Amino acid sequence: MAENDVPPVAVTHGVVHYGDRAVLHGVDLRVETGQAVALLGANGSGKSTLIKSSLGLVRLTGGEAALFGTPVPRFRAWHRVGYVPQRLGAGSGVPATVREVVSAGRLSRRVLGLPARKRDRLIVERALEAVGLADRAKDPVTSLSGGQQQRTLIARALAAEPELLVLDEPTAGVDAASQEALAAVLSDRVADGATVLLVAHELGPLEPLIDRAVVLSHGRIVHDGPVPEPAGVHAEPGHVHVHPHAKEEERLWT
Amino acid sequence: MDLSIFGYDFMMRALIGALIIGVAAPSVGVFLVQKRMALIGDGIGHVALTGVAVGFLMGTSPVWTAVVVTIVGAVAIELIRERGKASGDVALALLFYGGIAGGVVLIGMSAGKSNATLMSYLFGSLVTTSAEDLRTIAILGALVTVLMVVLRPWLFAVSQDEEYAKVSGVPVRFLNMLLAVTTAVTVTVAMRAVGLLLISALLVVPVATMQQFARGFTVTMFGAMGLGVVAAGSGVVVAGVGDLPPGAMIVLMALGLFVLVAVVTAVVKLARRTLLPTRPATVAATAPEPLDCHLDKAA
Numbered sequence: 153m154a155e156n157d158v159p160p161v162a163v164t165h166g167v168v169h170y171g172d173r174a175v176l177h178g179v180d181l182r183v184e185t186g187q188a189v190a191l192l193g194a195n196g197s198g199k200s201t202l203i204k205s206s207l208g209l210v211r212l213t214g215g216e217a218a219l220f221g222t223p224v225p226r227f228r229a230w231h232r233v234g235y236v237p238q239r240l241g242a243g244s245g246v247p248a249t250v251r252e253v254v255s256a257g258r259l260s261r262r263v264l265g266l267p268a269r270k271r272d273r274l275i276v277e278r279a280l281e282a283v284g285l286a287d288r289a290k291d292p293v294t295s296l297s298g299g300q301q302q303r304t305l306i307a308r309a310l311a312a313e314p315e316l317l318v319l320d321e322p323t324a325g326v327d328a329a330s331q332e333a334l335a336a337v338l339s340d341r342v343a344d345g346a347t348v349l350l351v352a353h354e355l356g357p358l359e360p361l362i363d364r365a366v367v368l369s370h371g372r373i374v375h376d377g378p379v380p381e382p383a384g385v386h387a388e389p390g391h392v393h394v395h396p397h398a399k400e401e402e403r404l405w406t
Numbered sequence: 407m408d409l410s411i412f413g414y415d416f417m418m419r420a421l422i423g424a425l426i427i428g429v430a431a432p433s434v435g436v437f438l439v440q441k442r443m444a445l446i447g448d449g450i451g452h453v454a455l456t457g458v459a460v461g462f463l464m465g466t467s468p469v470w471t472a473v474v475v476t477i478v479g480a481v482a483i484e485l486i487r488e489r490g491k492a493s494g495d496v497a498l499a500l501l502f503y504g505g506i507a508g509g510v511v512l513i514g515m516s517a518g519k520s521n522a523t524l525m526s527y528l529f530g531s532l533v534t535t536s537a538e539d540l541r542t543i544a545i546l547g548a549l550v551t552v553l554m555v556v557l558r559p560w561l562f563a564v565s566q567d568e569e570y571a572k573v574s575g576v577p578v579r580f581l582n583m584l585l586a587v588t589t590a591v592t593v594t595v596a597m598r599a600v601g602l603l604l605i606s607a608l609l610v611v612p613v614a615t616m617q618q619f620a621r622g623f624t625v626t627m628f629g630a631m632g633l634g635v636v637a638a639g640s641g642v643v644v645a646g647v648g649d650l651p652p653g654a655m656i657v658l659m660a661l662g663l664f665v666l667v668a669v670v671t672a673v674v675k676l677a678r679r680t681l682l683p684t685r686p687a688t689v690a691a692t693a694p695e696p697l698d699c700h701l702d703k704a705a
Contacts, residue, residue, distance in 0.1 A: 207573050208572070208573075209569055209572065209573065228575065229575075230573060230574055230575030231575070233573060235570060235573045235574075237567070237569060237570060240567070241566050241567030241568075241569075241570070245439070245617050246436060246439055246440040246613065246617060246623060246626055247617065247620050247621055247622055247623065247625075247626060248562070248566060248622060248623040249621060249622035249623070251622075252562065252622055252623050252624065253566070255559065256559065256562065256563040256566065256567070256570070256571070256574070257574065259559060259560060259563055259571075259574050259575075259576055260574040260575045260576075262559075264557070264560060264577065265556055265557060265560075268559075290621065290622070291621065292621045292622065308570075312574070
């Protein structure tokens with residue numbers, strides 16, 4: 153941090169409205185280089201909106217978002233960012249292989265209209281291996297399980313060789329094996345000095361690698377620090393439930 | 407089969423023109439299908455009629471006025487889609503009726519143009535392709551095909567997951583516009599062959615045929631281009647021998663291939679199921695996982 157003061161992610165007084173409804177009320181989020189930050193909170197707390205606005209996918213109606221010190225509208229170095237959306241884009245019926253989807257992640261390093269170089273293909277293969285899908289490379293993505301599809305999306309983000317990984321609910325609806333694979337890949341990236349920002353409902357096997365938790369509630373940050381202990385938070389008024397009890401959480405927040 | 411009719415130049419021009427369109431149309435169509443805009447070709451085809459009518463009125467080549475008018479129409483649709491102001495099908499409806507009505511009225515205003523002329527644009531008039539027409543078809547067809555093949559990875563990314571493409575630094579807006587313009591050009595070029603009312607068939611049907619069994623995008627794209635050639639070639643030959651309308655024959659051939667592939671894949675699937683009753687590995691890989699119980703409402 154000392155030699156690099158520019159934060160990979162910085163949202164300052166971020167405000168987002170969907171129609172008339174405010175979803176984020178002036179949120180400040182700064183993620184330092186090398187940090188692994190989890191955004192926690194219930195459904196509708198604004199955590200997905202916050203990471204999407206940090207990438208410019210949701211327009212801020214107030215405040216500012218910057219990536220690596222550059223305001224997002226002027227940011228061009230997208231190869232430094234690896235984004236993992238919640239799910240694979242809606243399938244249209246045109247089949248695509250796992251390798252084809254993962255290769256799309258390499259485009260941020262390729263020149264428009266020029267063929268892929270040897271190195272591009274090598275990195276794509278490595279990304280496939282990292283998530284344990286090398287043997288499924290030629291299969292249609294729609295033939296994979298939910299967890300394997302999630303791993304495909306992570307491989308796609310890795311193909312850019314990013315310094316910053318932004319993941320939207322990477323553990324939601326994912327089987328245990330895929331969660332473990334995800335945790336292994338992420339701790340590998342963190343060990344390499346990458347910055348990680350992820351949204352989660354429950355951390356599960358990711359918990360050991362997270363060194364800071366930011367909890368959102370109703371569009372405001374209510375906690376910023378170590379991963380909260382479920383029991384302690386439970387005791388506080390206006391607590392936010394962040395521990396893996398999906399069933400209970402549903403009752404609380406929907 | 408009496409193929410002597412292909413000794414005439416006009417028939418050879420018809421065949422070559424059809425083959426070029428057969429390759430070019432599915433190369434664009436595969437991206438339209440992926441974006442769930444399979445019927446956009448139809449909407450643009452209707453707009454092209456207005457373009458053709460403008461050409462008649464001005465006494466210039468209808469093909470070029472149609473190119474200009476369809477490009478304007480396609481860009482307008484893309485802008486509407488991008489802003490999310492009107493849903494895709496409403497935008498299409500506006501185009502369908504505006505394009506046809508405008509075209510018919512304008513053709514009515516131009517002197518000395520009969521219904522026969524109108525029909526030749528609505529359903530194609532391949533055998534009247536002149537040497538100059540063929541040159542236009544060849545240049546534009548090659549341009550479209552080369553662009554689609556060279557930009558395939560980028561267009562794939564944009565059509566498959568536009569949000570992700572944006573954060574990969576892919577020029578999403580430029581590529582969407584390019585696709586809109588390319589669709590417009592393809593429709594105008596192909597109106598000589600299959601006619602404006604049947605144009606979407608050549609964009610979409612070969613892609614739909616490949617979708618039934620292909621496992622990847624690249625295979626689907628090149629396979630569809632191959633099927634487009636087969637449909638166009640066989641359609642013109644059958645039409646020439648049997649003295650039938652070539653445009654409609656090409657479309658019927660494409661549909662015939664679709665049905666054939668549907669039957670074959672169904673038979674293969676059935677055979678696999680009966681011959682290999684249990685395949686535990688496959689079953690495990692495709693076993694449904696619990697769906698997410700809730701979508702993040704803010705997302």
